[in-house]
Amino acid sequence: MSEGQVKKIMYVNRKAPYGTIYALESLEVVLIAAAFDQDVSLAFMDDGVYQLKKGHQTKGIEVKNFQPTYRALDDYDINKLYVEKEALEARGLSEEDMCVPVEVMSAAEIGKLMEEQDVLLSF
């Protein structure tokens, strides 16, 4: 296949969970990507930061709660999670509200990281 080739791949998440399937199916891509030994990072911007808001309880809507999966990412050596500072602030959230360890940075800083990527996948 593509042995030896390591690309910088960033997954950009800008959508809230449950209202649409994008967050869940994006996470499914990330889990598969882990097996390819690439340089993977995840950016959470805009409503995407709601994906990491602690305390999802989905029993009432009968949808699988996929929040525990974010906590498993570290086991797959996926630990570059960037959260947009302005998005948190605009939503009255802070780093403590996040269900996993993240690095909070400005949109411009995330934009700078985007420039460094080989591939950006957005859902």
Place this chain on the structure above:
Amino acid sequence: MNLGILVNEGPYTHEASDSAYHFCKAALASGHQIQRVFFYHDGVNNATRLTEPPQDDRHIVNRWSKLAADNKLDLVVCVAAALRRGIKDENLAAGFRISGLGQLIESSIQADRMVTFGD
């Protein structure tokens, strides 16, 4: 140049599939290669042969099938997303194949560029 394409929306509701199609056609006309077109999320609905638009409308599914046949394109539908939405081999349009998400990752590694079309 070798281009990878990701289509995240189904036909007709969103323009994404149209945009991706026109992009692919223009790329091929300019002498580039399409490494793969990967259909994900509702994008898998581009692959059902049961689609029947009115006669005066474009046939998005058949258009993809023809583009694939004419240019030997690899049109891949994500299996997990497809099964969720009732897309199976029995209703799969010509030129499409169902496979795993690994095909998307592989495409993003092998292609020189990856372009996403969605909502």
Place this chain on the structure above:
Amino acid sequence: MLHIVNKSPLERNALDSCLAAAQQGAAVLLIEDGVYAATRGHAAEGKLQAALSRLEIYVLTPDLEARGMAQSLAEGVKPVDYAGFVELVVKHKNCQSWL
């Protein structure tokens, strides 16, 4: 790099988010409903005008024409066809679609 925006600036924040992240000298291509941002006289016009000083802004002509907005193209925005879209993708190292 190339940023692609396909949302109307009056309905969604995709353009705002794109402009906040885009680095000096980057290219922004407006397609689908994103083309409305490239026209004159709307409430979000100022944002695009401000961005023109530091970013290359392109608009996909077929989408602009389809919406009856070809006559309203804002000054400084460069129109491209699908072949031009392909060229932009080829020319830039990577691209991000602000879906």
